Amino acid sequence: MKIVIDHCSMRFRTLRGAVDAVREVSLEIGDGEFFVLLGPSGCGKSTLLNLVAGLEQPTGGEIRFGEETVAAPARRIFRTPRERNVAMVFQSYALYPHKSVFGNIAFPLQVAKEKTERIREAVERTAALLGIEDLLDRKPGELSGGQRQRVAIARALVRRPAVFLLDEPLSNLDAQLRAGTRTELKRLQQELGITTLYVTHDQTEAMTLGHRIALLRQGEVVQVGPPQELYDHPRTPFTATFIGSPPMTLLAASLERGTVHLGAERLELQEEAVPAGLDGKVLLGIRPEHVSLTQEERGLILTGEVRTVEPLGREFLLHVGAGGGEVRVLVAESPPERGNKVRLALHPGKLHFFERE
Amino acid sequence: MSEERLRKLLLAGGACLAFLFCFAPFGYMVLTGLSVDPDFLRPGADYRFTLDHVASALFSESIHFPAYLRNSLIVSAVSAAVAVLIAALAAYAFTRLALPGKGVILLFVLAVSLFPPVSLVSYLFKAMATLGWINTWPALILPYVAWTLPLSVWILVSYFSQLPRDLDRAALIDGCSRLQVLLRVTLPVAAPGVFSTLLLAFIFAFNEFLFALMLTTDHAARTIPVGIAMFEGLHGQIPWGEIMAAATVTTIPVVVLTLIFQRRIVQGLTRGAVKE
Numbered sequence: 035m036k037i038v039i040d041h042c043s044m045r046f047r048t049l050r051g052a053v054d055a056v057r058e059v060s061l062e063i064g065d066g067e068f069f070v071l072l073g074p075s076g077c078g079k080s081t082l083l084n085l086v087a088g089l090e091q092p093t094g095g096e097i098r099f100g101e102e103t104v105a106a107p108a109r110r111i112f113r114t115p116r117e118r119n120v121a122m123v124f125q126s127y128a129l130y131p132h133k134s135v136f137g138n139i140a141f142p143l144q145v146a147k148e149k150t151e152r153i154r155e156a157v158e159r160t161a162a163l164l165g166i167e168d169l170l171d172r173k174p175g176e177l178s179g180g181q182r183q184r185v186a187i188a189r190a191l192v193r194r195p196a197v198f199l200l201d202e203p204l205s206n207l208d209a210q211l212r213a214g215t216r217t218e219l220k221r222l223q224q225e226l227g228i229t230t231l232y233v234t235h236d237q238t239e240a241m242t243l244g245h246r247i248a249l250l251r252q253g254e255v256v257q258v259g260p261p262q263e264l265y266d267h268p269r270t271p272f273t274a275t276f277i278g279s280p281p282m283t284l285l286a287a288s289l290e291r292g293t294v295h296l297g298a299e300r301l302e303l304q305e306e307a308v309p310a311g312l313d314g315k316v317l318l319g320i321r322p323e324h325v326s327l328t329q330e331e332r333g334l335i336l337t338g339e340v341r342t343v344e345p346l347g348r349e350f351l352l353h354v355g356a357g358g359g360e361v362r363v364l365v366a367e368s369p370p371e372r373g374n375k376v377r378l379a380l381h382p383g384k385l386h387f388f389e390r391e
Numbered sequence: 392m393s394e395e396r397l398r399k400l401l402l403a404g405g406a407c408l409a410f411l412f413c414f415a416p417f418g419y420m421v422l423t424g425l426s427v428d429p430d431f432l433r434p435g436a437d438y439r440f441t442l443d444h445v446a447s448a449l450f451s452e453s454i455h456f457p458a459y460l461r462n463s464l465i466v467s468a469v470s471a472a473v474a475v476l477i478a479a480l481a482a483y484a485f486t487r488l489a490l491p492g493k494g495v496i497l498l499f500v501l502a503v504s505l506f507p508p509v510s511l512v513s514y515l516f517k518a519m520a521t522l523g524w525i526n527t528w529p530a531l532i533l534p535y536v537a538w539t540l541p542l543s544v545w546i547l548v549s550y551f552s553q554l555p556r557d558l559d560r561a562a563l564i565d566g567c568s569r570l571q572v573l574l575r576v577t578l579p580v581a582a583p584g585v586f587s588t589l590l591l592a593f594i595f596a597f598n599e600f601l602f603a604l605m606l607t608t609d610h611a612a613r614t615i616p617v618g619i620a621m622f623e624g625l626h627g628q629i630p631w632g633e634i635m636a637a638a639t640v641t642t643i644p645v646v647v648l649t650l651i652f653q654r655r656i657v658q659g660l661t662r663g664a665v666k667e
Contacts, residue, residue, distance in 0.1 A: 120564060124561060141562075
């Protein structure tokens with residue numbers, strides 16, 4: 035099912051005035067796509083998901099499922115969740131505490147008045163898919179967090195929804211379980227091919243899961259694209275720092291005819307590295323993995339002093355005071371000690387430039 | 392004596408006093424009902440056990456106790472059920488729907504229950520007389536529903552507002568209408584609250600005296616509290632033995648109901664619903 039979100043807005047009226055949770059967002063989600071809505075808390079991503087689910091009515095714009103318009107306030111069209119055939123997994127799991135695991139998974143089918151025999155088959159098949167067939171008699175209160183999450187996913191998948199919605203489904207799991215469930219979600223989505231909308235604030239989840247990511251901030255879409263594109267070609271400083279871990283370093287600089295002035299230091303850019311249409315005040319961005327320690331004197335070199343060393347296991351993250359700010363550097367082995375003077379080589383071609391107000 | 396022991400002793404002593412204070416009238420009632428002579432505490436009197444009063448209260452034609460009991464049970468059960476049904480719908484609307492002026496309406500509901508019943512009863516009598524309902528069950532059920540509704544709404548609002556919203560949202564996504572959400576998810580999950588509200592409404596209607604006194608005339612609709620108060624002996628004397636025996640028997644339904652519902656009123660039914 036293809037989903038089109040067309041200039042969609044959501045304004046909440048509260049006692050303290052109106053809040054624009056979603057501002058004129060336009061997105062197209064392809065049939066069978068795993069689409070991630072990513073952003074910090076309060077960016078409107080969950081509200082957008084609720085709009086698609088039909089739990090909230092938009093105050094402007096349109097939402098279409100395939101050819102069918104499911105929400106268009108201007109034309110007074112609104113389809114309830116039951117008419118949209120959507121399924122949703124909540125961050126809190128939201129299992130029915132008075133029903134057994136079987137009762138929870140069977141519930142959407144029971145509401146749809148399916149035949150008892152068909153319900154039993156569907157529940158058992160879905161439970162087997164998620165490896166919870168042994169838990170069908172238990173109550174939600176007797177399950178661990180990971181098991182509850184599986185039950186919630188099974189309940190969502192049991193009736194073969196047209197659209198699968200997930201609202202931060204992994205954020206209540208511990209780190210180890212999260213990574214495993216993440217892989218499994220990806221596998222499930224690939225197997226079932228259901229159009230999936232996934233909300234998260236965790237960029238790692240977004241990067242690993244999504245075919246495409248929409249990065250949101252204050253109710254607006256900042257950038258949309260495949261994970262690698264957002265990583266390689268961030269169009270704003272916000273995208274640059276939100277995607278990637280450890281995050282990109284941003285340094286205030288000024289650009290004059292191919293020369294970057296960074297505090298007292300000057301970097302001469304090669305011709306092809308000079309950004310088009312940018313001059314004057316800029317932000318220079320460089321990812322920690324694109325900076326290395328060097329003895330060279332030529333090239334894009336900054337000198338500075340090591341302020342902190344963080345061992346990450348596989349590598350070390352250095353924070354180096356250089357270029358009028360703090361540069362993050364990833365080194366594989368034998369890091370210099372705190373207080374050491376170091377020379378940093380910035381990889382040409384891996385520099386990002388953004389406008390600075 | 393250590394502070395710990397003193398504390399335990401005070402606690403036990405306090406508990407005994409509280410128990411005696413609450414239980415003594417009840418005990419006195421039971422003993423009087425089972426005594427040949429109601430004045431058994433008089434100096435020199437001795438206590439002689441008998442079931443005569445109980446038998447006479449239950450089976451004597453002129454006392455009509457079974458009719459009173461039947462009236463009481465029907466009137467109380469119906470008014471409690473109707474009140475809780477309406478209150479559940481109202482509480483769902485108050486806690487889940489976008490309702491303008493919720494707080495004001497809730498306060499208004501509470502304000503309604505502030506009227507002293509005695510100020511309403513004369514008007515109620517006229518209303519029921521006009522309707523021709525005097526001495527019928529609806530004459531009592533209607534005011535009882537109205538009277539218990541504010542309390543029921545408030546109790547259920549507080550219960551419903553504790554239930555996680557995500558449960559409602561999940562049920563809506565799973566294809567429920569709003570009414571189905573209420574019936575299939577909210578009410579079962581809020582069962583402890585629903586049952587305690589039912590019990591409170593029932594006990595209220597079961598104990599009510601003033602309306603029942605004014606709006607009924609004989610055993611066709613008269614409830615137990617009024618019925619017992621109207622017991623009269625053959626020569627106009629007050630038959631304490633029968634009164635106490637009837638009162639004792641009357642407590643049984645309430646005790647039984649409480650025991651049945653008590654198992655339902657345990658907390659923690661939402662355990663496992665959502666990750667807090």
